[in-house]
Amino acid sequence: xxxxxxxxxxxxxxxxxxxxxxxxxxxxxxxxxxxxxxxxxxxxxxxxxxxxxxxxxxxxxxxxxxxxxxxxxxxxxxxxxxxxxxxxxxxxxxxxxxxxxxxxxxxxxxxxxxxxxxxxxxxxxxxxxxxxxxxxxxxxxxxxxxxxxxxxxxxxxxxxxxxxxxxxxxxxxxxxxxxxxxxxxxxxxxxxxxxxxxxxxxxxxxxxxxxxxxxxxxxxxxxxxxxxxxxxxxxxxxxxxxxxxxxxxxxxxxxxxxxxxxxxxxxxxxxxxxxxxxxxxxxxxxxxxxxxxxxxxxxxxxxxxxxxxxxxxxxxxxxxxxxxxxxxxxxxxxxxxxxxxxxxxxxxxxxxxxxxxxxxxxxxxxxxxxxxxxxxxxxxxxxxxxxxxxxxxxxxxxxxxxxxxxxxxxxxxxxx
Amino acid sequence: xxxxxxxxxxxxxxxxxxxxxxxxxxxxxxxxxxxxxxxxxxxxxxxxxxxxxxxxxxxxxxxxxxxxxxxxxxxxxxxxxxxxxxxxxxxxxx
Numbered sequence: 001x002x003x004x005x006x007x008x009x010x011x012x013x014x015x016x017x018x019x020x021x022x023x024x025x026x027x028x029x030x031x032x033x034x035x036x037x038x039x040x041x042x043x044x045x046x047x048x049x050x051x052x053x054x055x056x057x058x059x060x061x062x063x064x065x066x067x068x069x070x071x072x073x074x075x076x077x078x079x080x081x082x083x084x085x086x087x088x089x090x091x092x093x094x095x096x097x098x099x100x101x102x103x104x105x106x107x108x109x110x111x112x113x114x115x116x117x118x119x120x121x122x123x124x125x126x127x128x129x130x131x132x133x134x135x136x137x138x139x140x141x142x143x144x145x146x147x148x149x150x151x152x153x154x155x156x157x158x159x160x161x162x163x164x165x166x167x168x169x170x171x172x173x174x175x176x177x178x179x180x181x182x183x184x185x186x187x188x189x190x191x192x193x194x195x196x197x198x199x200x201x202x203x204x205x206x207x208x209x210x211x212x213x214x215x216x217x218x219x220x221x222x223x224x225x226x227x228x229x230x231x232x233x234x235x236x237x238x239x240x241x242x243x244x245x246x247x248x249x250x251x252x253x254x255x256x257x258x259x260x261x262x263x264x265x266x267x268x269x270x271x272x273x274x275x276x277x278x279x280x281x282x283x284x285x286x287x288x289x290x291x292x293x294x295x296x297x298x299x300x301x302x303x304x305x306x307x308x309x310x311x312x313x314x315x316x317x318x319x320x321x322x323x324x325x326x327x328x329x330x331x332x333x334x335x336x337x338x339x340x341x342x343x344x345x346x347x348x349x350x351x352x353x354x355x356x357x358x359x360x361x362x363x364x365x366x367x368x369x370x371x372x373x374x375x376x377x378x379x380x381x382x383x384x385x386x387x388x389x390x391x392x393x394x395x396x397x398x399x400x401x402x403x404x405x406x407x408x409x410x411x412x413x414x415x416x
Numbered sequence: 417x418x419x420x421x422x423x424x425x426x427x428x429x430x431x432x433x434x435x436x437x438x439x440x441x442x443x444x445x446x447x448x449x450x451x452x453x454x455x456x457x458x459x460x461x462x463x464x465x466x467x468x469x470x471x472x473x474x475x476x477x478x479x480x481x482x483x484x485x486x487x488x489x490x491x492x493x494x495x496x497x498x499x500x501x502x503x504x505x506x507x508x509x510x
Contacts, residue, residue: 240462249459253436254487299434302464302488307417309430342458398458411458412436 003107022187023194028201028223032060034381035219035228037206037242038235039063041072041182041367042359044189044200045374046234046381048106051196053375054382059198060228061190062221064205068186071236071336075367076259076293078272078283080117080177081142084133087392087404088345093142094389095372096176102371108188110180111286116271117177118147118156120321121170126276130172137174147171158268160323166277179272179283185370209246209356216246216356232357232381237302237337239360246353250360251342251398256297256335257364258306260314262328264288280317282325289331292318296338296364305335338364342411345404348377348386349395357381358395419483420495424476431475437461438468438482441502464488470498 001007001020011018034050036043039061050056061067079099081092103110121127130146137144152171153161161168190200201223208220209231218227235242237254265288272283282292294314297306311333319326341347341361346369348359359377362369376390386393392404403411417429437460444452464487471481480498485491 240460241464244461244463249455249461251458251460253460253462299429300437300462300467300469300487301490303490305490307429309428399454 003109022191023200026060026194026199026201028060028062028204028221028226029199030225031218031227032199033058033228034230034232035059035226036061037219037231037233038238039067039186039190039200039202040070040234040236041068041186041189041370042236042362042373042377043234044068044186044193045370046232046359046377047198047200047374048189048193048196049375049378050382051193051198054378056378056382057197059193060226061193061198061200062204062206062219062226063200063202064222066202067190067200068183070238071338071366072182072186072370074259074334074336075182076281076283076291077179077182077285077367078117078177078281079112079180079368080174080272081140081368082117082119082133082137082144082172082174082177083406084136085404085406086136088406089136089140089142090389091372091376091393092368093137093140094375095369096142098371098375099180099368100176102185102188106188106192108184108191110184110188112178112180113286114176114178115283116173116175118271118273119172120159120168120273120276121172122166122168122276124169127170130170134172143174143176145173145175147173156271156273158322158324159273160321163320166275166320171273173271177272179285182367189374206242206245211246211353211356214352215354228355230355230357230381232359232377234359234377236360236362236366237339239339239358241302243351243358246351246356248351248353250358252339252361253300254302255299255338255340256301256304256306257293257338258297258310258314258333258335259291259293260311260330261285261332262290262292262325263331265290265328268324275317275321278317278320280314280321282318282322290325290328296340297335302337303335304337338362342398343403343405344407344409346373346393347395348373348380348390348393350380350384351395417490417492419471419481419492421473421476421479421481422495422497423479427473427476429471431473432471432481433474435470435472435480438470438498438501440470441498441505466493
């Protein structure tokens, strides 16, 4: 049933008893054309685009818990396409364009708010790097603007312009960037995929892969075996432990990232912004809380929580760039499971096992990539060819040397 | 997280820099071939459960430690000097 004003009115007249479940509680069939392992944002998006763009309807999403219960359920909601490298920026701009049309395409409110993303720049060299990145953004068809100090003081007076240690020299602004509601994206894609015949199967954990002679023919699950011509793994921080069941080691380590929400405040942040002299980024939710984060807990962990020294670190950055935040109370914190790749960039590729595909290595930047990740993974699964904007996301790039070192910090997960 | 240094006693993990899996102590030789070197540099087990890993006491005595920690519960079960681990391995080999 479409979500629209007429149906709200009509259902209201009959006691709201006619609303259907957003997606069926499908029973697993014995066989599908394509199985997507992982019911997070990327997994349900992949299933949707397989059905919507490639006519693949015999598709199942297998999720060990409830869909969107991983990083899609706990991120800092920022959506942007402000990367530098040619292997990355066109991909994120495709994602940005998909975000812009998403609510219409899915008939679902994902609370898309294009309030802008501002990267602060604190030195001449950093401003030069900002100019380079703005140009890369413009060349990819995105928008990017370099604001000087006067424009920043006028539009963002809450920032600390008197800070002699971290002087604000300029800012890189992407006006089309913004935030979206993380849960809603998963539900929107799931509902739309379900309406196209995709089976969304929750409480179904993959416990093994059916592999004979280097060929994957399906999976073993907690709800029985399921056959498929193609199995597409898409499990973010759990990539290591899932693909270990296929005998694979990956260039990925799982670290924790903490994120925080303050008490509700009156509107103070018109845009999302990031600190240039420390790892800190923040936006304000519609409920008024400041949603922010910073550095990783940079050690292998599946605990989905981090340690207190990082909390202090993030708080210090926050107060350095926006002193008034020091009076706000910290309401909530949580941790997620980051699939940290060796160069900080992701993989969308087939594995060396026929019929087994892998999407992962998103580090801490997977949410903004949700639409394009699903779009490009679906393209790969349907055509056995990488989508042009995801052409560099090869699993063997560690061997071939074609690393996508976006931050220029070197090929080790600790650096990203 | 508290790491019980064998010489200095319990220290905050923030005094340390994490390096990665302790398997990184076993560097292949050129004779092992390029694939062995690639796998050593880039591939990881990344296990759930007990993980032996290298921590560098950057803000302390600058020693390297091999820490055995459960990656699900964060509980540290064993801490030893990397030097001791390496010499024990060398002893076994000869």
